[in-house]
Amino acid sequence: xxxxxxxxxxxxxxxxxxxxxxxxxxxxxxxxxxxxxxxxxxxxxxxxxxxxxxxxxxxxxxxxxxxxxxxxxxxxxxxxxxxxxxxxxxxxxxxxxxxxxxxxxxxxxxxxxx
Amino acid sequence: xxxxxxxxxxxxxxxxxxxxxxxxxxxxxxxxxxxxxxxxxxxxxxxxxxxxxxxxxxxxxxxxxxxxxxxxxxxxxxxxxxxxxxxxxxxxxxxxxxxxxxxxxxxxxxxxxxxxxx
Numbered sequence: 001x002x003x004x005x006x007x008x009x010x011x012x013x014x015x016x017x018x019x020x021x022x023x024x025x026x027x028x029x030x031x032x033x034x035x036x037x038x039x040x041x042x043x044x045x046x047x048x049x050x051x052x053x054x055x056x057x058x059x060x061x062x063x064x065x066x067x068x069x070x071x072x073x074x075x076x077x078x079x080x081x082x083x084x085x086x087x088x089x090x091x092x093x094x095x096x097x098x099x100x101x102x103x104x105x106x107x108x109x110x111x112x113x114x
Numbered sequence: 115x116x117x118x119x120x121x122x123x124x125x126x127x128x129x130x131x132x133x134x135x136x137x138x139x140x141x142x143x144x145x146x147x148x149x150x151x152x153x154x155x156x157x158x159x160x161x162x163x164x165x166x167x168x169x170x171x172x173x174x175x176x177x178x179x180x181x182x183x184x185x186x187x188x189x190x191x192x193x194x195x196x197x198x199x200x201x202x203x204x205x206x207x208x209x210x211x212x213x214x215x216x217x218x219x220x221x222x223x224x225x226x227x228x229x230x231x232x
Contacts, residue, residue, distance in 0.1 A: 034220075036223075042225065043118075043205075043223045043224055043225040043226060044157070044205070044207075044223040045223075046220055046221075046222070049220060090156050090157075092156075101147060101159040101162055101170065101172075102147075102149075102157075102159065102207075102221060103159070104156030104157050104158070105156055106154075106155055106156050107154075107155070107156050
């Protein structure tokens with residue numbers, strides 16, 4: 001069975017400082033991994049995805065994530081936080097293939113202080 | 115590409131009433147998914163369609179829930195005899211079928227329908 005664990009329910013950073021949102025996954029197969037962002041009263045937006053190509057994945061708005069199979073991790077980072085980054089972030093795993101339904105973590109709420 | 119749309123955006127209903135939600139996927143996508151998100155949680159998978167065929171249903175989808183995609187385009191999710199525990203955000207997403215496109219696993223989400231059962 002696949003699962004995702006987001007290690008922090010809430011992360012608070014100051015504007016201009018680095019962001020680290022942690023995610024560990026469990027999968028019996030070679031997984032596809034994603035990070036989605038959800039701003040208040042807005043739909044889920046795909047930030048980036050890993051599908052067995054390069055292990056360092058670059059996404060939108062300066063975010064990137066590194067797939068580490070040995071650590072079963074897919075942490076999301078950004079060098080410098082912006083106020084507009086404040087949102088809920090979800091780490092997601094998909095088995096893909098004939099199914100393709102996504103399994104979401106519980107989310108990490110990112111707060112950015114001025 | 116006009117994105118995934120959902121209607122209504124908000125629905126307030128009394129316990130015991132039936133409700134129906136609609137989802138219009140991105141036009142070239144043949145897969146359509148329904149998820150449910152409760153407060154403070156990540157979305158949970160309910161069911162998905164490939165064209166008009168419903169290929170998988172989660173155990174979360176009780177007998178009171180039914181989903182259809184009659185012509186392989188828009189989909190409806192109906193909840194019969196609503197309960198307070200059904201209060202949640204219902205999300206729809208669409209994607210291409212794996213193998214047919216470079217970004218075949220990406221799911222694009224609509225804004226959701228927020229259901230409140232009083």
